[in-house]
Amino acid sequence: MIVRWAAVAALIVGAAVFPALAGKYPVKLLQEILIWGIFAMSLDLLMGYAGMVSLGHSAFFGVGGYVAALALVKSPGAVSGLLLPAAAAALAALVIGYFSIRVSGVYFIMLTLAFSQMFYAVTFQAAWLGAEDGIVGVPRLAALGLDTAQPLQFHLYLVGLVSVGALCLWRIVRSPFGHVLRGIHENEPRMEAVGYAVNRYKLLAFVIAGTVAGVAGALYTQLVGSITPDAFLWTTSGEALLMVIIGGTGTLGGSMLGAAAFILLQSLVSSYTERWMLILGLTFILLVLFAPGGVVGALRGRVGIRS
Amino acid sequence: MALTRTFGALSALDGVSLSVASRTRHAVIGPNGAGKTTLFNVITGQVSPSGGHVLFEGRRVTGLPPHAVARRGISRSFQRTNLFLKLSVLENLRLAAGADGRGSWSLFGRVDRLRAPLERAMETAEAVGLRERLSAPAGALSYGEQRQLEVGVALATRPKLLLLDEPTAGMSPEETLRMTRMLEGLPREVTLLIIEHDMDVVGSLADRVTVLHYGEVLTEGTFDHVKRDARVYEVYLGSA
Numbered sequence: 001m002i003v004r005w006a007a008v009a010a011l012i013v014g015a016a017v018f019p020a021l022a023g024k025y026p027v028k029l030l031q032e033i034l035i036w037g038i039f040a041m042s043l044d045l046l047m048g049y050a051g052m053v054s055l056g057h058s059a060f061f062g063v064g065g066y067v068a069a070l071a072l073v074k075s076p077g078a079v080s081g082l083l084l085p086a087a088a089a090a091l092a093a094l095v096i097g098y099f100s101i102r103v104s105g106v107y108f109i110m111l112t113l114a115f116s117q118m119f120y121a122v123t124f125q126a127a128w129l130g131a132e133d134g135i136v137g138v139p140r141l142a143a144l145g146l147d148t149a150q151p152l153q154f155h156l157y158l159v160g161l162v163s164v165g166a167l168c169l170w171r172i173v174r175s176p177f178g179h180v181l182r183g184i185h186e187n188e189p190r191m192e193a194v195g196y197a198v199n200r201y202k203l204l205a206f207v208i209a210g211t212v213a214g215v216a217g218a219l220y221t222q223l224v225g226s227i228t229p230d231a232f233l234w235t236t237s238g239e240a241l242l243m244v245i246i247g248g249t250g251t252l253g254g255s256m257l258g259a260a261a262f263i264l265l266q267s268l269v270s271s272y273t274e275r276w277m278l279i280l281g282l283t284f285i286l287l288v289l290f291a292p293g294g295v296v297g298a299l300r301g302r303v304g305i306r307s
Numbered sequence: 308m309a310l311t312r313t314f315g316a317l318s319a320l321d322g323v324s325l326s327v328a329s330r331t332r333h334a335v336i337g338p339n340g341a342g343k344t345t346l347f348n349v350i351t352g353q354v355s356p357s358g359g360h361v362l363f364e365g366r367r368v369t370g371l372p373p374h375a376v377a378r379r380g381i382s383r384s385f386q387r388t389n390l391f392l393k394l395s396v397l398e399n400l401r402l403a404a405g406a407d408g409r410g411s412w413s414l415f416g417r418v419d420r421l422r423a424p425l426e427r428a429m430e431t432a433e434a435v436g437l438r439e440r441l442s443a444p445a446g447a448l449s450y451g452e453q454r455q456l457e458v459g460v461a462l463a464t465r466p467k468l469l470l471l472d473e474p475t476a477g478m479s480p481e482e483t484l485r486m487t488r489m490l491e492g493l494p495r496e497v498t499l500l501i502i503e504h505d506m507d508v509v510g511s512l513a514d515r516v517t518v519l520h521y522g523e524v525l526t527e528g529t530f531d532h533v534k535r536d537a538r539v540y541e542v543y544l545g546s547a
Contacts (some may be wrong), residue, residue, distance in 0.1 A: 168415075176405065176413045176421055183402045186391040193351065193389075194464050195377035195406035208414075 016159045019152055027155065028223075033263050034162045035219045037256035040243035041169050042212035047241075048250030049173050050205045051185030052101070056112030057213055058236035059096060059119050060089040064214030065227040066123065069135040072222070081141030081148075081218060082161075089214020090207050097206035101199055104188075113234055120232035134228030138221055148222065158219060165212050170252055172208065181205055246287060248294025257295050320345050320356070321522040327468070332499040334513035334530075336506075338543050341519040343502045344386060347470050350500075351383050352376040363468065378407060382466035386473045386502070388453045392446035396437050396456060399445050400428035403463035427463055435459035435489060451482040455489070462493075469493075471501040475508055487511055506534075506544070518543065 015034065019027045039061055046052045064085040071080030100111045123129050130136070140148040141157070148154035172178050180201050183191045192198050221227045230236070243262050247254025265283065269276035291298040320342045327333045335343050348354035350361050352373040360369040368376050391399050405411045405424035419425065432438045435455040440448065445456055458474050474490070475483040487508050493499065503509050509516060509530060516533045518525040520542050526533060533539055 171415050174418070175416050176411045176418050179398070179402065179418055180405075180411050182394065183391055186393055187389065189353075189373075190385075190389050190391065190460070191402070191406075192373045193353070193377060193383060193385075194403040194460060195374050195382075196411070197372075197374050204412075 012159065012163050015163075016156060019155050027151075029263060029267055031155065031158055031223055033256075033260045034158060035216050035223060036240070036243060036263060037259035038162045038165045038219075039213055039216035040240045040247070040255035040259050041166060041252050042209040042216065043237075043240045044244045044247075044249060044252055044255045045169055045173065045181075045209045045212075046205060047244055048252070049178060049185060050181040050202060051188075052104070052202065052206070053109055053241075054100075054112040055109045055234060055237045055241065056096065056100075056114070056116035057209070057240055058232050058234065059112075059116035060093055060210035060213035061217035061220070061236060061240075062116070062119055062123070062227075062229075062232035063092045064089045064217030065221040065231050066129065066135065066217075067214075068218035068221045069138045069227045070129075072138050072141065073135070076139050076142045078141060078143035081143065081222065082215065085214050085218035086211050089217070090211040092214075093207045093210025094203070097203045097210070101202045101206060113237070116232055116237060117234060120229050120234075123229040123232060130228075132229060134226055134230075135221075136226040138225050138227065140222045140225075154222070158223070161215065161219065165215060166252070166256070169212065173252060177201070177204070242284060244294075246284065246294055248296035248298075251294065251296040254294050254296035261295065320349065322359075323519065323522065323524055325517055325524065325527075327498060327500055328515075329467075329498050330495050331514045332501070332512050334509045334516045335500065335502050335519060336504070336509060336516060336533075336543065337519035337525070340521075342522040343519055344472055345522075346519070347383055347472055347500075347502065350376075350470065351381060374406075377464060377466075380465075380467035381470065382461045382464045382468070383470035384457045384461040384472055384474060386476060388450075388457050390445040390453060390456055390460065393444055395442050395444055396432065396448070397428055397441040399456060399460055400431050400463045401425060403460045404428045404431065404465075406464055427465065431459045431463040434462065434492070436485065451478055451485075454478060454482070454486065458486070458489070462497075466497060468498045468500065471499065471503075473502050473504060475503065475505050483508065 015030060018030055043054065043057045046054055067088040068081055068085040071084045074080065096112065096115045100108055100115070103111060124132050140154055142148060146153050146157055148157050180191070180196060184198055184201060188198055217231060239262065243258035244255050245258070246261050247256065247258030265280055266276055269279045293300070323342065323346060335346065337343055345354065349356045352368065352371050352375070356369060360367050363379055363381060368379055368381070391402065401424050404427035405421060408423060410416070410421045410424065432441055435458055437452060437455055437459060440452060445453065448456060454474060458471060461469060461471070475486050478486060483505060490499070490512055501512065513530055515527065516530050517527045518533055518539050525538055525542065526536050534544070
């Protein structure tokens with residue numbers, strides 16, 4: 001236990017001091033990994049713990065990103081950069097979740113996918129959201145004595161926020177609520193039969209996951225300084241899904257590993273060939289065939305690390 | 308109640324009236340397809356009746372979703388073992404025991420700090436004879452132990468009315484005897500409605516017996532009364 005916490009602390013500190021050790025490009029890669037990692041972790045809460053496979057998680061990433069862009073252009077405070085995007089994503093998740101959790105399996109996948117594509121269609125058309133060009137020139141948050149226009153301060157803010165988000169999720173899956181989610185995943189009708197209002201638990205899980213995804217979207221907007229309708233595209237959800245599976249569903253930490261593997265592979269291979277998706281696809285096929293539990297699953301099998 | 312449930316043209320329950328007195332142990336017997344499990348499904352809200360209603364403690368529970376029926380104090384076990392197979396015995400029982408508390412909404416709390424469900428789970432494990440198997444995954448238990456846990460999960464919710472759907476199904480004679488002893492040991496405050504094919508179990512447990520046949524009540528009474536009924540012998544006991 002102490003070893004594990006020490007490892008987590010070392011990782012956080014390592015990520016925080018990374019700019020002192022590496023150049024601009026590796027730092028940007030790390031920042032992307034952290035953002036996609038927390039986004040994938042939020043999806044893992046749904047997939048790996050509650051057993052709800054969603055292909056519409058991009059909706060919340062996009063809502064967070066767009067609301068942050070709109071608000072930060074007006075005023076660069078913490079409300080604009082963090083609270084408002086999180087609240088908007090939570091609200092979107094509440095509405096989408098309310099309808100989607102009524103169905104399960106393939107229907108849940110299709111419904112969440114449809115909702116996220118609706119956002120794509122709307123933002124693609126809406127002139128006040130910059131239509132297909134999106135919103136550009138978004139400033140970064142400046143609040144609480146932080147001026148994240150400074151690269152280092154932004155980095156520390158990013159590492160801090162992602163760490164807090166990850167620890168919250170880590171705590172949630174081990175809480176009584178998290179155990180209820182596992183019960184629902186294992187045997188939903190029996191949970192219903194012993195007295196759990198299953199849909200309410202699923203809805204809360206959906207809202208939590210959506211909120212965290214919204215924060216990831218807000219961070220992403222500030223990282224690149226812009227947001228486009230592509231954030232809502234189903235490929236955004238699909239990539240997060242791949243990251244979760246690569247890392248190992250139901251492991252949380254695996255999602256961060258999966259994000260790292262995905263983004264590193266992408267940047268590595270794409271510097272040699274345009275066809276990086278092909279290489280990634282092959283890697284993914286091999287991984288699913290030979291390590292169906294993902295990277296973490298394979299490690300647990302080898303080293304005997306227990307959950 | 309006069310419950311009716313039709314599945315298309317098939318009438319699974321046809322005007323069944325059944326009244327279970329508080330603190331009694333009431334058995335429902337009858338040949339396969341008599342509508343026994345359908346009766347349970349209708350009482351617990353898994354299936355809504357085509358006609359009629361269910362009253363519990365003077366209030367209608369018909370139309371309530373299963374979780375709400377469970378929260379009123381009606382709990383059931385299933386004929387086909389219906390557990391959380393990847394979770395431990397303790398976790399199976401703890402989940403069931405925690406269903407009635409607000410503690411299960413805690414996002415940042417710790418599971419082992421929720422005293423009441425944990426204690427209830429331990430008590431239940433003791434009652435169903437699984438105290439030694441707390442950390443075993445439910446999927447790794449023997450069939451007999453899974454049946455014990457099946458009853459345990461239903462019992463851990465602290466029901467006022469416990470519905471047991473063939474708790475001894477597929478059990479060896481020794482396991483059946485152990486299950487019967489366990490059920491006899493349940494506190495009288497728990498009203499029992501039990502579907503059972505083993506007449507020894509029914510005989511030693513039930514205060515009253517209702518015989519279902521083709522979705523209708525054939526007769527009702529004490530076990531001895533029902534046993535002597537020629538019609539019951541003809542449709543059920545003769546073949547059993």
